Amino acid sequence: MFLDEAVVSVESGRGGDGSASFHREKHVPRGGPNGADGGRGGSVTLVANRHTRTLYDVRLQQVLKAGDASNAFLNRSGKDGKDIEVSVPIGTVVFDDVDGEMIADLATEGAKVVVAKGGRGGRGNLHFTNSVRQAPTFAEKGEPGESVRIRLELKLLADVGLIGLPNAGKSTLISVCSAAKPKIADYPFTTIVPNLGVVKIDDVTFTMADMPGLIEGASEGHGLGHQFLRHIERTSVLVHVVEVFPVDGSDPFENYQKIEAELLAYSEELANRPRCVALSKIDLSIPELTEDITAKLEAEGRIVFPLSAVTNQQITPLLYWIAERLKEQPEIEEPTILRPLTGKQTERGYEVEIQNGNFVISGRRVERLVEMTDLRNTEAVRYLHRKLERMGVMNELREAGVDSGDTVVIAGWMFEFKDWG
Ligand SMILES: Nc1nc2c(ncn2[C@@H]2O[C@H](COP(=O)(O)OP(=O)(O)OP(=O)(O)O)[C@@H](O)[C@H]2O)c(=O)[nH]1
Ligand SMILES: [Mg+2]
Numbered sequence: 001m002f003l004d005e006a007v008v009s010v011e012s013g014r015g016g017d018g019s020a021s022f023h024r025e026k027h028v029p030r031g032g033p034n035g036a037d038g039g040r041g042g043s044v045t046l047v048a049n050r051h052t053r054t055l056y057d058v059r060l061q062q063v064l065k066a067g068d069a070s071n072a073f074l075n076r077s078g079k080d081g082k083d084i085e086v087s088v089p090i091g092t093v094v095f096d097d098v099d100g101e102m103i104a105d106l107a108t109e110g111a112k113v114v115v116a117k118g119g120r121g122g123r124g125n126l127h128f129t130n131s132v133r134q135a136p137t138f139a140e141k142g143e144p145g146e147s148v149r150i151r152l153e154l155k156l157l158a159d160v161g162l163i164g165l166p167n168a169g170k171s172t173l174i175s176v177c178s179a180a181k182p183k184i185a186d187y188p189f190t191t192i193v194p195n196l197g198v199v200k201i202d203d204v205t206f207t208m209a210d211m212p213g214l215i216e217g218a219s220e221g222h223g224l225g226h227q228f229l230r231h232i233e234r235t236s237v238l239v240h241v242v243e244v245f246p247v248d249g250s251d252p253f254e255n256y257q258k259i260e261a262e263l264l265a266y267s268e269e270l271a272n273r274p275r276c277v278a279l280s281k282i283d284l285s286i287p288e289l290t291e292d293i294t295a296k297l298e299a300e301g302r303i304v305f306p307l308s309a310v311t312n313q314q315i316t317p318l319l320y321w322i323a324e325r326l327k328e329q330p331e332i333e334e335p336t337i338l339r340p341l342t343g344k345q346t347e348r349g350y351e352v353e354i355q356n357g358n359f360v361i362s363g364r365r366v367e368r369l370v371e372m373t374d375l376r377n378t379e380a381v382r383y384l385h386r387k388l389e390r391m392g393v394m395n396e397l398r399e400a401g402v403d404s405g406d407t408v409v410i411a412g413w414m415f416e417f418k419d420w421g
Helices: 056-060 170-177 225-234 252-266 287-299 315-328 341-345 364-371 378-391 393-399
Strands: 005-011 044-048 063-065 084-088 092-096 102-106 112-116 147-154 160-164 195-201 204-210 237-243 275-280 304-306 351-355 358-362 407-410 413-416
Touching: 005 056, 005 112, 044 092, 044 102, 056 084, 063 084, 102 112, 112 147, 160 170, 160 225, 160 252, 170 195, 170 204, 170 237, 170 275, 170 315, 195 315, 204 315, 225 252, 237 252, 237 315, 252 287, 275 287, 275 315, 287 304, 304 315, 351 393, 358 364, 358 393, 364 378, 364 407, 378 393
Parallel strands: 005 063, 044 084, 160 204, 160 237, 237 275, 275 304, 358 407
Antiparallel strands: 005 147, 044 112, 092 102, 092 147, 195 204, 351 358, 407 413
């Protein structure tokens, strides 16, 4: 796994229990209910922050856990649990690690997503009074916190991406265009994480990312494959760096075709981005050879910039071309929160299934209802029963053929079915 990826467990805090209590005053033997509510459990929020550069700190954590709330005591409310905010780099994409669905794309400074929402505080008995039940002896328990596993991926946000085979001269190019100081060496796979540089040409400033070398089969995950192709998804302009005179004796034109094929296989949309070829290391070539390859690439419809980063030849025409292309590009979109994690889990649906003769009810809302019920208190159980009746759960059970005395299982609790009708 790379530094720009992290899988973490996230837990929100549980809500505090509500209390069941009654006014006590001199001369008043039994006052009205006054039980207070439990506190709200802490939530876990991810926030995009430009001072955070990698997901390294997140990866060091086993669990990101917010605080539990405290229970209400008599007529005093419980304290809320501590929320936690975790800083992640701008460009972090959040996935549900279980179903792989994307939850949020934190593409701008300050973009936030709640990944685990704190449990609601249980309501005190005061809430359960009505015309017939004036002195409820029960209160609601706090809602349990959520526990989810999320996967974070950092997608670089750069205007321009430098792509090409290993050793093509990408890092050297970014080092002469910007203040970036990437590692440069005469062997392949020198760059293992993308380097970001800021380029200034006249009054235009843009960011450039130097990608690790791609190899044949990258689109199927070979080499560093998808890991890095995904970084270029968010660049507006691509510069394909092709070595004019490869030391390994390979053919520059075939090399060019290999990478182009990978791009196309990875994403057609990506392959259609504005793109040019930087024909690198022309100081190692002879003019005839350089011209020959340039002509071949131009015949493919490519714009070609023969250049040398070492002798600093012909770099500016490339930068002007990039600046022009960027002017034509739309601004980067707003952050997208596709699906707050908690949204999916509060779905209203439930299911009744018969397992080994037991009637098993599943569905988050129903399970939470049971988890928040003080099952030792008959009055609370009756209240639960009525709620389930109103939700239609009881009818569904009857339709499934439940009989008095049968066992109903909800959230791991077993109930004996009794039709109070
Ligand atoms: N003569 C000459 N050598 C160059 C030029 N550009 C890069 N090189 C050399 O080519 C080798 C590879 O350069 P890098 O910039 O590390 O190549 P890269 O594409 O970043 O390679 P990876 O990170 O391994 O994918 C180094 O030895 C560089 O000094 C150039 O314009 N002229
Ligand atoms: Mg490199």
